[in-house]
Amino acid sequence: MYLENINAPRDLRGYTAEQRRILAQEMREALIERTSLVGGHIGPNLGIIEATIALHTVFDSPRDKIIFDVSHQCYPHKMLTGRAGAYTRAAEYNDVSGFTNPDESAHDIFNIGHTSTSISLASGLAKARDLAGGTENIIAIIGDGSMSGGEALEGLNVVGEMGTNCIIVFNDNDQSISENHGGMYRKFKELRETNGQAEDNLFRAMGLRYRYVADGNDAEALIRVFSEEKDSTSPVVIHIHTTKGKGLSFAENDPEGWHRHAPFHLETGIAKKAASSEPYAAATVDFVLETARKNPNFIYLSAGIVGGINLSPAQRAELGSQYVDVGIAEEHAVAMASGLARAGARPIFGTYSTFFQRTYDQMAQDVAINRSPAVFLATGTSLYRSTDVTHLGFYDISIFSNIPNLVYLAPTSVAEHIAVLRWAVEQREHPVMIRMPFSGYEESPYPVRTDYRDLNKSIVVTEGRDVALIGVGNFAALASEAAEELAHEGIHAAVINPLYLSGLDEQLLDSLKEKHSLILTLEDGILAGGFGQKVAAFYARTGGVRVRNYGLPKKFFNRYTPAALAREYHLTATQIAADVLRELA
Structure with a gap:
């Protein structure tokens, strides 16, 4: 074998x-074997093996800086930079992350998990x-x-x-993760079909030189072009046409389904x-399809990840013009x-x-200041969801609950989630953000409201005394x-369900002091700036009552075990109960 050496x-x-041909085949077989056992981003990595071999043949990493975007296509790069064991030996499979990470290797320049950043990062390195x-x-x-x-175009x-x-x-x-969307991709198709000779060329319009490699899975052709451009004194785009999932028939035939795959x-x-099963996502899909059938002015927007609710190709086709994928452009x-909301659409x-983080300015400026009654659905909002440092989804409460005019709600069951969604879509007074539950009550322990216009009204789940738990x-x-x-x-x-994260039920909080000397708040997010x-x-x-806040500290966590992290910060029922007993004693 070459790879293991x-x-x-x-x-x-x-x-x-x-x-090099044999090495590429060994890398492909290792990636397929590893993914069959532990899962991962298989399609993107199978498609970039030859390009990665060519890059590391021509350039001198880490002296020459290579930045991957999206860095979920970096597995072959890791295999060639001292980490092959993490792809060839089962005992080491979990030794590396799924993205570039400078803590792992000097060959990884940045921690990158979000998209469209590499050109901007590269411009800074070059300057x-x-x-x-x-x-x-x-x-890049x-x-x-x-x-x-948008950041790619800015770069x-x-x-x-x-x-x-x-x-x-x-x-x-x-x-993309699914199919590409946007006018530029029609022009990229023309470039592919004309061997890079089409008149409309975005890159030349931006002032860059341009080269095209028709077979981006031909390592020898890539080596020739990379060698010619090495040490160039002007910026250049090398456009390579690759096959996503190359070498695995399932992935080649279904690039969306095999973008990332389970074992x-x-x-x-x-x-x-x-x-x-993801009951909240499934219920949301049913709601979206039902609402679209009833309301021709309803529209569902996605930014390259099928709306965060796993809309299938058939469901997207059913929505037709009532579904818009804007590409990876959350802002x-x-x-x-x-x-859309200002013009009467819903x-x-x-x-x-984790991707909503990119939209703070648009949420504040374009939405909240203008009081546009659009609806925003944040998914993956839990420490129990994604655990890679670049994809953490639990910073949203402190980010979005403090934007004026934006009503932010956190439902606690499937029934309440759909009721909140329905109200949000039908009302015309507020921009509304909804924190789609990741877990919650299997069945709501209280009658679910249908009207949420009376803002900041919490729900008493169970009455009690001495201690109140606000979850x-x-x-x-x-x-x-x-x-x-x-x-x-x-x-x-x-037990209190506050429901509204963007305001307090002060009347209820005042009344709690009459029977309770201790208040606990529990939130699946960071405490700094949180609820x-x-x-x-x-x-x-x-005054008049003690308060303890339960949540996570303001820091980044990486590739943690959710249950262990919850225990570390006393986010289990047993630990919380024990803490209460100590406090009351």
């Missing part, structure tokens, strides 16, 4: 074309190099729909004027374990939703919480579980 990119330098009188090459690899993000615009070494490799596999049987491609989606824009969204059920534990000790705790701190600040002004 590669400890650094320099080990590739003496390889012949035939040895700093020039200021210092350096000569290293700066290479961008693909999987990332060119549709191209700046690099086009810089007049210095900056090599942009556009990995064009004609796919599977090698012979059939069938997942080894049936996908767990645009928020502003477009504001325009939009929902849904995406993962936010996902953690309302946790509050009820802790109350049950306390009941075994003779403590009858009140619990609002409650603590209220009682700091009015």
Whole structure:
């Protein structure tokens, strides 16, 4: 084998074309075997193997800086930079993350999990190099729909004027996570069909030189072009046409389904374990389809990830013109939703919480100041969801609950989630953001409202005395579980679902002081700027009760075990009940 003998990119330098071909096959087989056992981003990585071999054959990493965007296509890069064991030995499979990470290797320049950033990052590296009188090459690899993000265009615009070494490799596999969307992709198709000769060329319009490689899975052709551009003194885009999922028939035939895949049987491609049902997403899909059928002015917006609710190709086709995928351009989606709402349409824009972070200014400026009654659905909002540092979804409460005019709600059950969605779409007074539950009550323990126009009215789930547990969204059920534990000790705790994260039910909070000397807030998010701190600040002004806030500290976590993290910060029912008993004693 060649792969197991590669400890650094320099080990590739003496390889012949035939040895590189065999190496590519070994890497492909290792990726398929590993993914069949532990899952991962299989399609993007199978498609970029030859390009990665060519990059590390020509350039001198880490002296030459290679930035991956989206860095979920970095598995072959890791295999060639001293981490092959994490892809060839089962015992080491979990030793590396699914994205570039400078803590792992000097060959990884940035921690990157979001899209469209590589060109901007590369421009900064190139400018700093020039200021210092350096000569290293700066290479940005961008693909999987990332060119549709606004920051990519901003980066191209700046690099086009810089007049210095900056090599942009556009990995064009004609796919995003699902299909590509946007006018530029029609023009990229024309470039592919004309061998790069089409008159309309975005990159030349931005001031960059342009080269096209028709077979981006031909390592030898890539080596020739990369060698010619190495140490260039002007910026260039090298447009390479690759096949997503190359070498695995299942992935080639279904690039969306195999963008990222669970462990599977090698012979059939069938997942080894049936996908767990996501009741909140499934209920949301049903609501979206039903609402679209009843209301021709309803529209669902997505930003490259099928709306964060796993809309299937058939469901997207059923929605037709009532479904718009804007590409990986969350900022645009928020502003477009504001325009839709202002013109009388009823939009929902849904995406993962980690990607909503990119939209703060649009939410404040384009939506909230204008009071546009658009609806925003944040998914993946839990410490129990994504655990990679670049994809954490639990910062949303402190970010969005403090924007004036924006009503932010955290329902606690499927029934309440759909009731809140229905009200949000039908009302015309407020921009509304909804924190889609990740977990919660299997069945609502109280009658679910249908009207939420009376803002900031919390729900008393159970009456009690001495201690009150205020459980936010996902953690309302946790509050009820802790109350049950306390009941075994003779403590009858009140449980409150605040529902509204953007304001306080001050009347209820005032009344709690009559029977309760201790208030606990539980939230599936960070404490700094979160809901619990609002409650603590209220009682700091009015006095008469002790407050304890439960949540996560303001820090980044990476590749953690959710249950262990919850225990570390006493976010289990048993620990919370024990803490209460100590406090009351």
